[in-house]
Amino acid sequence: MSNRSPHHTAKRLKKTLLIMIGGGVIALGLLTLNIATVTNKISGDSAKTEQTALTSVDTVLHNQEEFVLPRNTSNIPSQLDKTTLVKVIAKNQPAVVRILTVYCADITVASGASSLKKKDVCTAGVGSGSIISNDGYIATNGHVAVVSPKRALLDSLASGEEIQNYLDYLVAAELLTPTNASAIRIGIAKDSRSASDALDATIALISSTTITATNVDLQHAIQLGNEPVRIGSGGSRITLSFANTIVRARLIDQDFDQDAADQSLQTGQFTSSDVALLKMSGSFPYVRLGDGMSVKVNDQLTAIGFPAFIDDSVNTEQWQTVPSITQGKVTDIISDATHNGRKIINTSVPIAQGESGGPSFNDNGEQIGLNTYTALECEDLKCFGNGLVRDIADLKALLKKNNITLKMGGVTNDWYRGLDAYVGGNYAEALVAFRKVQDKYPANYLVSPLARLAREQTGSSTDISSSFQARTVTTTIFVIAGATLLVLISTIIGLIIHFTRKHHREEATANDQTPPLTPL
Secondary structure, rough: OOOOOHHHHHHHHHHHHHHHHHHHHHHHHHHHHHHHHHHHHOOOHHHHHHHHHHHHHHHHHHOOOOOOOOOOOOOOOOOHHHHHHHHHHHHHHHEEEEEEEEEEEEEEEEEEEEEEEEEEEEEEEEEEEOOOOOOOOOOOOOOHHHHOHHHHHHHOOHHHHHHHHHHHHHHOOOOOOHHHHHHHHHHHHOOOOHHHHHHHHHHHHHHHEEEEEEEEEEEEEEEOOOOOEEEEEOEEEEEOOOEEEEEEEEEEEEEEOOHHHHHHHHOOOOOEEEEEEOOOOOOOOEEEEEHHOOOOOOOEEEEEEEOOHHOOHHHHHOOOOOEEEEEEEEEEEOOOOOOOOOOOEEEEEEEEOOOOOOEEOOOOOOOEEEEEEEEEEOOOOOOOOEEEEEEEHHHHHHHHHHOOOOOOOOOHHHHHHHHHHOOOOOOOHHHHHHHHHHOOOOOOOOOHHHHHHHHHHHOOOOOOOOOHHHHHHHHHHHHHHHHHHHHHHHHHHHHHHHHHHHHHHHHHHHOOOOOOOOOO
């Protein structure tokens, strides 16, 4: 029989309680440490995540490894500012379009007793533009969307005989001297650039009152994706083909004077605006319009457009055509010669022929102007030159004149949401948004490679997607709970073993104590 006192039993219980509390504290400490680890994992390194995303976007835009011209997603002749890759370039590029304009007519030009008649005169040219509303309004230059009969007549001179007939008319109408006409003809035969310029300048000699166009057909084909617009031949006139990503547009209005524009090319004095509005049917991505008045010298601008020399313009044999992306600084801001309210922005942004009408963006991703002119210094015109940008105010005035309110929303919201999620490392949310874009607007050729990258990076160290983090948290909680339970069970088992052994030792000691003998 044990002779332990109540005081001894209380001490043992107190000691046991302290040991169990200690084990609990250890388990709680382990739990807190693991929760902190999980929290840090979920938070991640945002700078690293964003840098990874920007690098990926840069890869998509350049596509040096997987896409080589013409199979890439962008033509980038120089280094780009990485801070503009998403909010300026990727967000806006799907809304930048190529415009193919075809003009056909029967033309008669007459001065006094002299006349020249040409039937089925056709000309075609490409330019660039930007979609500015969800319902399909397009901003571009007037000289991209509109063709004058004089320009069509000059562009139609394809053979030596046609050029000779045209020069003969100018001489007969006393608009050109025989000597100058002969010099032009001989120079053209020798493929002289100066002779070509001289021939082009003769357009200013013809008064608009002396030329008549009948049976006129003006068409516009809009390239939404990277499948190029092309011309075809249908009898005596040029034809156009349309597809899912090549759609028809109609001219809404323009603020452009061909005669004034031709004169500007000779004098360098800009006396006419050069903007136009086209309209497609459907729902489209769009760019946001900014304010040209906010532009200052040394501001960085980004131009997106389709240079004609990259793929041989309307005669392209490429199966894919993509825009060029170039950047530079504002070097000067001037007013045109007759309207003080009209601004022309001189820049160091490289621009080529074919980019006319394309947008220039500020670093906030807003379109502040239209790329309209360029100073090319190469003989063959297969180069870039410093761009001159028309203030977006000219376009806004045309919108106001036509009482047009631009519609927002639609696929643009999904595209922005997907890009923002991707840059933030939320690849699951990005994929959801990208799938919506692919369903709503298959012409967006950037979304597929970005969705592929998002899938590849799902579950990586930069992934902060809630679904991935939820799996991580769940797994970690189970691990922590298991570890905590193991610590608690081990502590309890240890205590049971300890006290069982101690109890056995005490009982053995008590049994060994023989009571003293007493006399009989």
